[in-house]
Amino acid sequence: MNPSERKPSGEDRDKGNGSFGDNPWRAMGLIGSVGGTFAACLGLGYWLGLKLDAAQDTGYWSITGMAIGVVVAIVVAILLIRTFTGGKAN
Template identity: 90%
Template structure:
């Protein structure tokens, strides 16, 4: 058989690379993890802020808690992305 007439098959694929283009489930896992991280950090920051607002009879800790949650979520998302893409998370 002539090599130019050969049809591509799954055996010819380079499966050793950990590229997101080769595995859409891996990319979707990263997106889900980052989204879950943001939701959790924002929710937890808001909840803790509400508890501080109730304890101190103020009205600004919930916003401060959300801001702190965003900062923590960004830091954790950077670590997640580095881990998923094969970089060192330090």
């Protein structure tokens, strides 16, 4: 197809098989979801760790809470990516 014959409205975009295709909104939604998930899991893990530090008078639970938050965030991010891509690995 000649580039001058392309339709500017996006009618010729690939919308098949649940992939992102040319849809930037869907990609931005995924990036925002994954970023928000990481922020929430890290923040919650750190906050719970601080509460345990204060209760037990220690100084290592906040770091442990953040590490657990990262692991949880990675698992949730994988599930989000699978959902956004239609359950496929690629």
